[in-house]
Amino acid sequence: MNGAESLLRSLIASGVTVCFGNPGTSEMHFVSALDSVSEMRCILGLHENVVTGAADGYARMAEKPACTLLHLGPGLSNGLANLHNARRASSAIVNIVGDHALSHAGIDAPLASDIIGIARPVSDWVYTSISARNVGADAARAVQAANRAPGSIATLILPADTAWNDADDIANPLPFASPIDVSHHTIERVAAQLRHASSPAILLRGNVLKDEGLIFAGRIAKHTGARLLCDTFAPRLQRGAGRVVVERLPYFAEQVLESLRGIDLLVLVGAKPPVSFFAYPEKSGWLTPEGCMLSVLSHSHENGCSALSALVEALGAGKDSFSVARLSLPEFSRSGALDARAVMQAVARHMPENAILADESVSSGFAHYGITASSVPHDYLNLTGGAIGSMMAVSIGAAVVCPDRKIITLVGDGSAMYTLQSLWTQAREKLNVTTVILANRGYKVLHNELIRVGAAQKGIKAHSMIELTDPQIDWVSLAHGMGIEAVRVELHAGFEDAFLSAMRHQGPRLIEAVIN
């Protein structure tokens, strides 16, 4: 076997069985090897941010890494923004980046670049294979690195000769470092703090936002009166009817400050202290209220669920009941011109049980997040790193992991233009994704920001840099161009009909929801 086959078989031995890729010449041996290795599912993306975003979505739902296959420095560069988001989501990903053969390194060919330099800002682990004999072992180490709790980005650079030369083995998987258990001392400290606080809150992030952790958190909240919070951009949250309710921190700094006012203890479980997304003149970005004690129950690499479980015991709350959301669907009128609120109302009413909402609706979503809170149980995925162009690709990965669940992507038109190639992969793989474009014809979040940063009254030129009119984007045509059924709606009734139709349909759909 050659290095490429050794690499592929070693990845599979370590549990990596899906490859999202866009290969080039230097990856042709890897591509060729695919047909001799049946266990690896390969999915083509027509831009690398589709590839890396899909790997992010895969990791969030599968809780294990997929690999990506990227062509040299430019291919990696194209996927960096969604690797940034993936890293902020603590998603585990193994990037395989082809490079020129080592013999080619000295001649500065047009595609040569500093791949290690490009990889480093988004990678927790970077390594260049230097021999086909070692590439299997390198793959095992890359998977081990990616699995480091809570999930890491590992980038393995694969010179072409490392793929085409002879190799002789399949590497055994290496043990993963499990999340560390929090000390008894920490549990006791937090328990005592919670007992003495008059107005405590617990900020949760990571896999504690799934059912098991939520139930522990719910018991603690019931017992101590603590509020349960999550970040604005939690990577994944399980919510809806029958689940413990977690308040999402709002987006704008002053809203967060208002929300946290009066809290005297903030317990962090896998979360960092709340900060504002952007800086503004004369405003602090540090949002923990003055006088509030910050207390870490668990860091993101520690075992938050076991810590919450131990905290339940320490508090004697093991038999306490806990509150959950009751199914409660919002009102919805069939008449009227569409707006973001009506879109979210229809989504809340008609999404199927266990739907996965992938939210990059930005300005539209900030205001109306609560509308879906008491709908049927579902998973909620957020744009974690703020680099737009993420969630249409994340939906691909989620759909690959969960073929029996409906994925609903809520995405602003500005965001959607970034990685619209995602639609082609959704069509090719017949993924069960409904994309709702919230088409407000601009980067609406920036309208608000122009005012908020104290910038002067915007004039014609400033306006032209944040508007998507002239020409207006026709999302139905764009979707058709990539093989996706689509419809444009401008009224309440039209959206409800289109959304209901999409929910009944197995496979990809797109709805252009024109909103004000």
Place this chain on the structure above:
Amino acid sequence: MNGAESLLRSLIASGVTVCFGNPGTSEMHFVSALDSVSEMRCILGLHENVVTGAADGYARMAEKPACTLLHLGPGLSNGLANLHNARRASSAIVNIVGDHALSHAGIDAPLASDIIGIARPVSDWVYTSISARNVGADAARAVQAANRAPGSIATLILPADTAWNDADDIANPLPFASPIDVSHHTIERVAAQLRHASSPAILLRGNVLKDEGLIFAGRIAKHTGARLLCDTFAPRLQRGAGRVVVERLPYFAEQVLESLRGIDLLVLVGAKPPVSFFAYPEKSGWLTPEGCMLSVLSHSHENGCSALSALVEALGAGKDSFSVARLSLPEFSRSGALDARAVMQAVARHMPENAILADESVSSGFAHYGITASSVPHDYLNLTGGAIGSMMAVSIGAAVVCPDRKIITLVGDGSAMYTLQSLWTQAREKLNVTTVILANRGYKVLHNELIRVGAAQKGIKAHSMIELTDPQIDWVSLAHGMGIEAVRVELHAGFEDAFLSAMRHQGPRLIEAVIN
């Protein structure tokens, strides 16, 4: 004035008057300042590779830098691939990359990243402004750095508070380092070598491939019998009827070796020694024939035109005639199913004088480059760095510089999917660009490469990673979705009619040319 206005006015004072951008919150003061500074033309791109590719095209035609406006690390990341191409084209570009305010640096907000680390692999100069009082001077230094011969990438990172705080001046432009003249000794050495060589060739790159340099080269060729060559991917070449003919080196290594066989002297003018684009097992990437002497007349930062002029004098060739191409249009039959050859024949016959051909037709273009060689005079722009998704964006910049010339983008469907958002900017700015999609429904260059690298017979999975069928991409719908008139053609006559119509039309058009 604030820092943003100081920056803008200083850029303008240094001759930078076009800004391609996609701003975010941290750039809102810059955007706001645009309306108080009338001299800066601002052009929005809906993905940063559109922005940086447009700046590349601008630099190639204007021979001075535009600036880009990019949002934080992810915005810069999205534009890296076309900065790689621009750097390989020696294009001068000033990137302005917003960053969080310095006060925000310590809190690790979701969009925080290592911007310097991301910038470095594609930048010749990187600097972070630390005060609004200095940002004007920093801008002047960035423009100076970008103008360093033959053209460089300068990246200025602009923390948001550097934009919003008070500034007090507009910086004066700094002197640019002109290209260095080559020494008399070098001229004499090369003249002597040319006199003694039995089979010399001259490899040209940079602005010597424009009329003035070509005439000098033509005289030298006539006098010495030297062949005139350019790289496969010369950034810009002036060619066509009435111009000195330069042979383009072919793409594949064995073709280059064949082409250079028997040469005993290779004079380099702004060019590097020829190397193969990719490495292949058992093949050398170094393509200078054994026994051939390499001789540098000028490096890329030196003045190639004056060196050629001096060489003409040293050889006593100043009054020699020189050969030029005569207008000669290829045959074209109106009947038959379309292929790449027929597309190039129609382009050669019907492109208007002074057209600009921006070529990313990859596999289609390699084979048929010669067909347009004796057409009317035109400029030919190439994909310099091999990162696909370049030339549709490059065409934007070229059209901004040359509103009275027709831009013809020849692009493969695989390439076109990378930066298809370029079409929206072409529509918005009503740019005079005709895009010809050579739709062969796959990454055809990779079909060849799978065989060439000695990879095994490709099977179903390998095939699926390089084919763009299932679903088939409908380029007419995609163009319509972004406000561009478009037509699909499958026959010789249909293409000729569509192309003639586009040539008569002022403004953007797209033709989906379905080829085998």
